[in-house]
Amino acid sequence: xxxxxxxxxxxxxxxxxxxxxxxxxxxxxxxxxxxxxxxxxxxxxxxxxxxxxxxxxxxxxxxxxxxxxxxxxxxxxxxxxxxxxxxxxxxxxxxxxxxxxxxxxxxxxxxxxxxxxxxxxxxxxxxxxxxxxxxxxxxxxxxxxxxxxxxxxxxxxxxxxxxxxxxxxxxxxxxxxxxxxxxxxxxxxxxxxxxxxxxxxxxxxxxxxxxxxxxxxxxxxxxxxxxxxxxxxxxxxxxxxxxxxxxxxxxxxxxxxxxxxxxxxxxxxxxxxxxxxxxxxxxxxxxxxxxxxxxxxxxxxxxxxxxxxxxxxxxxxxxxxxxxxxxxxxxxxxxxxxxxxxxxxxxxxxxxxxxxxxxxxxxxxxxxxxxxxxxxxxxxxxxxxxxxxxxxxxxxxxxxxxxxxxxxxxxxxxxxxxxxxxxxxxxxxxxxxxxxxxxxxxxxxxxxxxxxxxxxxxxxxxxxxxxxxxxxxxxxxxxxxxxxxxxxxxxxxxxxxxxxxxxxxxxxxxxxxxxxxxxxxxxxxxxxxxxxxxxxxxxxxxxxxxxxxxxxxxxxxxxxxxxxxxxxxxxxxxxxxxxxxxxxxxxxxxxxxxxxxxxxxxxxxxxxxxxxxxxxxxxxxxxxxxxxxxxxxxxxxxxxxxxxxxxxxxxxxxxxxxxxxxxxxxxxxxxxxxxxxxxxxxxxxxxxxxxxxxxxxxxxxxxxxxxxxxx
Ligand SMILES: Cc1cc2nc3c(=O)[nH]c(=O)nc-3n(C[C@H](O)[C@H](O)[C@H](O)COP(=O)(O)OP(=O)(O)OC[C@H]3O[C@@H](n4cnc5c(N)ncnc54)[C@H](O)[C@@H]3O)c2cc1C
Numbered sequence: 270x271x272x273x274x275x276x277x278x279x280x281x282x283x284x285x286x287x288x289x290x291x292x293x294x295x296x297x298x299x300x301x302x303x304x305x306x307x308x309x310x311x312x313x314x315x316x317x318x319x320x321x322x323x324x325x326x327x328x329x330x331x332x333x334x335x336x337x338x339x340x341x342x343x344x345x346x347x348x349x350x351x352x353x354x355x356x357x358x359x360x361x362x363x364x365x366x367x368x369x370x371x372x373x374x375x376x377x378x379x380x381x382x383x384x385x386x387x388x389x390x391x392x393x394x395x396x397x398x399x400x401x402x403x404x405x406x407x408x409x410x411x412x413x414x415x416x417x418x419x420x421x422x423x424x425x426x427x428x429x430x431x432x433x434x435x436x437x438x439x440x441x442x443x444x445x446x447x448x449x450x451x452x453x454x455x456x457x458x459x460x461x462x463x464x465x466x467x468x469x470x471x472x473x474x475x476x477x478x479x480x481x482x483x484x485x486x487x488x489x490x491x492x493x494x495x496x497x498x499x500x501x502x503x504x505x506x507x508x509x510x511x512x513x514x515x516x517x518x519x520x521x522x523x524x525x526x527x528x529x530x531x532x533x534x535x536x537x538x539x540x541x542x543x544x545x546x547x548x549x550x551x552x553x554x555x556x557x558x559x560x561x562x563x564x565x566x567x568x569x570x571x572x573x574x575x576x577x578x579x580x581x582x583x584x585x586x587x588x589x590x591x592x593x594x595x596x597x598x599x600x601x602x603x604x605x606x607x608x609x610x611x612x613x614x615x616x617x618x619x620x621x622x623x624x625x626x627x628x629x630x631x632x633x634x635x636x637x638x639x640x641x642x643x644x645x646x647x648x649x650x651x652x653x654x655x656x657x658x659x660x661x662x663x664x665x666x667x668x669x670x671x672x673x674x675x676x677x678x679x680x681x682x683x684x685x686x687x688x689x690x691x692x693x694x695x696x697x698x699x700x701x702x703x704x705x706x707x708x709x710x711x712x713x714x715x716x717x718x719x720x721x722x723x724x725x726x727x728x729x730x731x732x733x734x735x736x737x738x739x740x741x742x743x744x745x746x747x748x749x750x751x752x753x754x755x756x757x758x759x760x761x762x763x764x765x766x767x768x769x770x771x772x773x774x775x776x777x778x779x780x781x782x783x784x785x786x787x788x789x790x791x792x793x794x795x796x797x798x799x800x801x802x803x804x805x806x807x808x809x810x811x812x813x814x815x816x817x818x819x820x821x822x823x824x825x826x827x828x829x830x831x832x833x834x835x836x837x838x839x840x841x842x843x844x845x846x847x848x849x850x851x852x853x854x855x856x857x858x859x860x861x862x863x864x865x866x867x868x869x870x871x872x873x874x875x876x877x878x879x880x881x882x883x884x885x886x887x888x889x890x891x892x893x894x895x896x897x898x899x900x901x902x903x904x905x906x907x908x909x910x911x912x913x914x915x916x917x918x919x920x921x922x923x924x925x926x927x928x929x930x931x932x933x934x935x936x937x938x939x940x941x942x943x944x945x946x947x948x949x950x951x952x953x954x955x956x957x958x959x960x961x962x963x964x965x966x967x968x969x970x971x972x973x974x975x976x977x978x979x980x
Contacts, residue, residue: 274377281334281373288336297331297338302345303455313349320349325362332366333373335417339363343445347452355449356442363445364438367420371433374424382425384901391844394427395795401428402436403481409440411474416441492802495782499621507533507634509831510625512617512776515542516817517808518640519600520824521831526609530832533634534605535627537616541600542642543809544817545593547662552685554592556851558585559692563725563853570890582670582693589665619777622801636803636831639791640824641776643769643809648677652738656745659764661686671695671762675747677735679706681850683766684718688852690764691727698758699727700749702734707850710911711862717894717913718852730756738763771810788812795840797827805831816848845928849918854894857917859925860909861899873899873908876934876961878954880914885945891915896954898924898934905933905958916947923951934958 288294295301313320324346331338343363346355383390397404405423408414423433451458511522514536525532539546561578568576598604602612615628619639625632645660647653659667661682672695676687679701691697699706699722705715706722706729722729733749733756740746747763749756771790778785783799784792790812797805807827808820826841847859866873880886880894894914900907910924927937938955942948 277373278377284330284334285336288334294337297341299341299344299458302341302348306348306455309345309349321354321358324349325358328359328362329366329369332363332416332420333369335370335420339366339416340448343448344452344455344458347449348455352446352450352453355452356446359445359449360438360442363416363441364434367416367437367441368430368434370417370420371424372430374421376424379425384904384906392840395840397426397428400481400484401426402432403484405433405436406440407478407481409437410443411478495800496622499623502623502633505623505633505635507531507611507632509533509636509638509828510535510617510632510634511638511640512619512625513542513640513642513808513810514540514600514605514612515640515642515808515820516544517642517810517820517824517827518542518638519605520821521638521640521807521828522605522610523608524825524828525832526605528832529609531611532609533611533613533632535613535615535617535625537614540602540605540612541597543661544820545596545600547665549817550593550596551589551665552661552682552689553851554589555585555689556685558588559689560853562692567890583668585693586665586668617776619781619804622781622803636805636834638824638827638831639778639799639804639806639810640808640820640827641772641810643771643815645765646768646770647765648735648767650735650738652740653765656738656740656747656763659762661764661766664764667762671760673760673762674698675700675758675760675763676766677747677763678766678768679703679708679729679731680766680768681707681848683764684722684850684852686764686766687727687729688722688725691722691725697727698760699729700733700735700747700758701729701731704732706731707856710856710858711864711897714856714862714897714911714913717854718850718856721852721854730758769809769815771812773810786812796830796834796838797823797841798830798834802834803831813843814846814848818848819846845925847921847925849921851918854913855915855917856911856913857921858909858911859921860907860928862897862909862911863899866899866908871908872902874902875899876954876958878950878957880947880950883945883947883950883953885947885949886915888945889915896920896950898954898958900934900958903962905935905955905962906931907933912950914947914950920947920951923948 309320324342328339328342328346330336331342343359346359349355350358405419405428408419409416508530509521509525509532511518511525511532511534514522514534518534518536519541522532522534536542544550562580564571565576565578568574602614605612613627618626619637620626620631622637623633623635625634625637645662647658647660664686670690670693674690674695674697676683676690676697676699679699683699683701684706687697687699705712706719707715719729730749730751733751735747736750736755737748738745739748745760745763747758747760749758771785773785773789773791778791781801781804783801783804786792791799791806791810793799793806793811797807797811799806805827807823809815811823823841826839830838845859847857849855849857861869861871861873863873863875876898878896880896881892883892886892886894891914894912894917897911898907899909907924907928910921910928912921914920923937926932934955938952938959940952942952
């Protein structure tokens with residue numbers, strides 16, 4: 270805790286202690302108030318302003334310090350100032366006092382509570398951010414909840430200060446009026462408990478719940494309204510129809526079939542979608558062959574006098590197809606039919622929230638899961654169509670290696686394919702308009718990959734904006750703008766890898782009015798529902814991530830919510846999202862990196878371990894890369910990890926597990942790692958963290974103890 274926070278805690282503790290030590294509570298009793306009423310009235314008569322000011326300040330202090338006495342003071346306000354002025358004075362004093370108590374709790378405790386229990390509080394935080402005002406209003410009106418507890422607890426949440434103030438003032442008003450009014454006839458009151466009759470209590474409770482109930486009813490009406498123009502079938506052919514048999518669609522239908530639902534999966538191209546046919550699988554197969562060539566080139570490093578590879582690019586591309594063929598059965602219609610999924614080859618079109626047309630037949634369904642994926646984005650650069658281009662969809666058709674290849678884009682797909690083609694012998698120019706490749710990673714990570722690319726002969730052109738494609742005398746030229754100058758790059762083939770855009774057109778979304786986001790993905794809520802609560806979206810079509818594992822992860826939520834949402838719905842959980850870029854060096858990440866932590870204003874500490882020092886990496890002649898861990902300052906709680914080096918994508922699994930289950934660096938350090946493995950790097954970084962946090966003061970005493978033991 271900071272000095273400021275300690276000071277505040279001490280000040281509050283002293284004031285609260287003074288209240289009890291000097292028995293100030295005696296002045297906040299009904300008996301004392303009644304006995305002093307004549308004297309107070311007399312003083313008020315001659316010093317009205319001073320009385321109001323003193324009363325106001327004491328009221329603020331009592332509520333701000335969460336001391337008992339607010340009820341008596343509210344009655345006193347009625348007795349002294351009457352209903353109108355008493356209500357006004359108490360209303361402001363109580364709201365200001367409550368806000369001070371709220372602020373104290375926020376200042377002293379919020380950061381540490383959120384840092385410690387942030388994962389568990391995520392759902393509460395999200396609920397407060399969305400509906401905090403409603404909850405607070407209900408709590409203020411229902412007299413069952415002590416106000417001082419509400420102030421302190423709300424201080425720990427992300428509710429905004431002005432919202433807290435005015436909702437508190439509004440919510441407490443009814444209760445204030447009742448007590449101030451009772452105070453105007455204080456002589457008739459014998460006990461405090463009688464002031465709120467059971468009927469009044471029940472009315473307050475109802476009043477408090479009303480806005481929440483009204484909101485829920487409004488949401489229900491709104492949800493029903495979107496269905497108004499459609500006729501709901503009385504019976505359904507399916508429990509769920511899944512559109513698209515990529516990673517997301519396959520997992521959704523697998524889960525639906527596993528829980529015995531009737532599920533129909535519709536795919537218009539190839540089962541397996543992008544990942545199997547044009548994405549992860551072919552790219553990793555190509556990268557593997559390219560890596561073999563890179564090892565041949567590095568033969569001397571492994572103690573070989575000479576190594577040569579005699580290869581045809583066409584054979585490599587045929588191997589890629591063979592690999593796809595070998596993986597294909599995992600995603601095949603036969604396998605899924607065997608699992609109980611009805612697989613239909615054809616283009617799906619959503620006709621209504623309960624009807625999907627495919628091959629001229631209309632199927633009715635209780636729910637729909639849209640898993641239509643994404644496609645490469647082709648920027649509208651002048652001359653691009655005339656010059657001709659490849660994308661990650663079409664590059665797999667190549668059988669002749671382009672002598673000069675331009676790769677447009679420095680993201681993961683562009684980087685992976687840049688290095689692979691360069692290793693096969695293409696002269697590759699990679700063009701990126703930003704100042705770095707792999708812009709999502711920290712600058713030094715991008716730098717490591719860039720250095721390797723350049724060492725392998727790739728011409729990486731940063732801050733080059735592609736402006737125009739030309740064909741001059743039969744030669745293709747890309748014209749770029751760089752620092753205000755025109756740069757011309759001659760090439761034989763260009764691969765466009767500047768991002769992917771969700772498939773949202775042509776299958777009924779427009780007709781149903783399902784909105785898309787700014788990122789052009791299908792808009793969904795936390796439960797992956799579109800504006801039609803029975804239509805869900807997951808995978809690349811929904812974003813925000815574009816990976817196979819995130820598509821499968823979302824698919825679980827989409828399927829389970831689609832089938833059981835009436836009983837219980839689950840919010841898609843994005844708390845621990847990992848990914849890897851399969852360049853050499855490989856880059857893997859989970860959670861935050863430094864750039865993001867800074868952007869989000871999250872305090873962090875960095876610990877690194879250089880893999881160049883790792884025995885196994887040295888033995889393998891792969892002594893390069895690092896493990897970089899971000900932790901909560903002073904704690905071993907992991908905020909994020911980036912690993913660069915051989916098998917980074919595999920190594921990071923340990924940290925994904927650790928983050929998912931709240932395991933800190935101390936426990937990673939206390940785990941036996943096999944020697945000699947790359948995985949030891951995970952332990953060594955934890956060791957570096959431990960050394961940096963060794964209790965120096967205590968160690969000095971231990972040193973003295975040893976010296977004393979030696980005599
Ligand atoms: C070159 C490349 C490399 C990649 N490498 C990796 C990697 O290493 N790791 C990783 O995690 N991710 C990787 N990805 C990303 C990964 O491929 C995608 O995130 C993943 O495939 C998304 O799955 P999806 O089910 O959402 O969509 P898709 O796989 O695109 O599937 C959508 C399916 O829906 C079908 N469809 C669309 N509309 C209709 C319709 N109206 N009717 C019927 N069917 C329809 C499409 O034909 C398609 O088959 C890579 C992508 C590329 C391009």
